Amino acid sequence: MNITRYYATVHPEEWVNQVQTICLFNNIKQQEKDILKICKLNIDLQISIPNEINTLKELVKALKTHSTFEIYKSGCKYILDQMIFQGDDATKFLADFRSLCFKAEITNPQEIKNRLLEIYSSNEFFKREFPKKISSVTPIDEIYVLCSKVISESSRVVIDDT
Secondary structure: OOOOOEOOOOOHHHHHHHHHHHHHHOOOOOOHHHHHHHHHHOEOOOOOOOOOOOOHHHHHHHHHHOHHHHHHHHHHHHHHHHOOOOOOOHHHHHHHHHHHHHHOOOOOHHHHHHHHHHHOOOOHHHHHHHHHHHOOOOOHHHHHHHHHHHHHHHHHHHHHHO
16 A cells, blocks of 8 residues: 655645545445545654544545645646646647646636637637637636637648638
């Protein structure tokens, strides 16, 4: 069994899920109190959490309120700000983008739209068509689907022009 210590370099929910997966894979009791104890023992000593945490949900909440989580989210936002989509693999790009938005806890549909527009601003077709298609869309999953469709359409327009 190889449980990764929590140093605030991964989203707390992802880390707890990883611990649960390792416990399940190694046939360790799946009682929440046992997994919680394993989690608590694997948190870096510099990250203090209240003693009265009794559930995994409370643990995740406590880790999210620790100052290190704000640093982690800022780092994810920085990576998002550096992203540029050059028209390569849209599926991988959108998966990476989505993951970083989750990690940075970006859930505002307008912020997601703005970030997608900024990342692919070099494509004139995308800059023109994407805002039209998403103007009244608020479900985040739908934003990603429409983004994928517009990327696909823009690649066909480029191919047709040559």
